[in-house]
Amino acid sequence: MTTEPAGADDTKEATGLASLLRGCAEPLSQRYDVALLDLDGVVYVGPAAVPGAPEALAKAAGTGMRLAFVTNNASRTPAAIAAQLAGFGVAAAAADVVTSAQAAASLLASRLAPGSAVLVIGSTALRIAVRERGLRPVSTALDQPAAVVEGYAPGLGYAQFLEGGLAVRAGAWFVATNVDATLPTGRGIQPGNGSLCQVIAHATGQQPAVAGKPQPPLHAEAVARTGARRPLVVGDRLDTDIEGAVRAGAPSLLVLTGVTHPAGAVLAPPSQRPSYLAADLAGLLEPHPAVTRQDLSFCCGGWRAHGGHDGADLSLDGAGDPVDGLRALCAAAWSLAEGQVSPQMIQPALAALGPLGT
DSSP, rough: OOOESSSTTTTTTTTTOSSSOOBSOOHHHHOOEEEEEEOOOTEETEEEEEHHHHHHHHHHHHHTTTEEEEESOSSSOHHHHHHHHHHTTTOOOGGGEEHHHHHHHHHHTTTTTTTTTEEEEEHHHHHHHHHHTTEEEOOOGGGGGSSSOOOOOOTOHHHHHHHHHHHHHTEEEEEEOOSSEEEEEEEEEEEEEHHHHHHHHHHHHHEEEESSSSSHHHHHHHHHHHTTTEEEEEOOOOOOOIIIHHHTTTTTTSSSSOOOOOHHHTTTGGGGGGGGESGGGGGGOBBBBOOOEEEEEEEEEEEEEEEOOGGGGGEEOSOOOOHHHHHHHHHHHHTTTTTTHHHHHHHOOOOOTTTOOO
């Protein structure tokens, strides 16, 4: 029998198990200098804070970790978002907030001459971000804009998309703040900007350049703004937060307070696998036990996961912190070839986690 640490080293090369979770012997807030925190589903959902999130963030900041709030939502200004966070008891200034509107504006400014006309389909916050980067926001294709930038805003209507479609057909560069298919709200999951921007894409045949997660511009903007040397991306979505971190080569923490549930984490493809797992933001304040491999089994805390070969169900047995069980289960599933694990194969193991597995 061989036992080898799976993920104890941040580089993950030492283990030869590069697709497995990392371990961290100290709290993450002491290992990493800046937490790049998603908002929706991580700090709040709709009008309410995630239970325990303000307290966890205050404690993380108290250990010396700096907090930056990085959101794909382009509908509000950083000042408005900071005010909302303050209302939840989270200490945040406008300078601590980085939005996809700002990243999109920086992307535009990197390619366009100062003063260029940009047709803005979106909120006042997006127009402000464009103007702050030395560009000229316009509202009609008659102004012959050099680019069209589109971002989510609740009041968007057909007239704005009509102008954007005409401008893109005339040769304007098409940029989207983000392409999240959905947006979590207090009323449930609603269409996000990734759904909206397809109006122009479908009509013109032109897919947009994307500034928000998982594309690099928003991550690069956040790192540049914070001066982070050891950033930790914290999010609830695999296809934006975690994939964005993977693309940037940055470590990430997946929390289970938003879109992604345990089954999604177990079934995550290699491009969307987090470095760390936690039930919520209290995971910033805790060490993360390493997963160990024992032949074909994977152990974490008091849990052991095994199976999955030749189409057999994965099984999980043990006791203790159910998040440790989920870590072991993820390691077992991720050790197999991509596509080899089906949702049906993990149901017995998820059931062993109790309420966490539902």
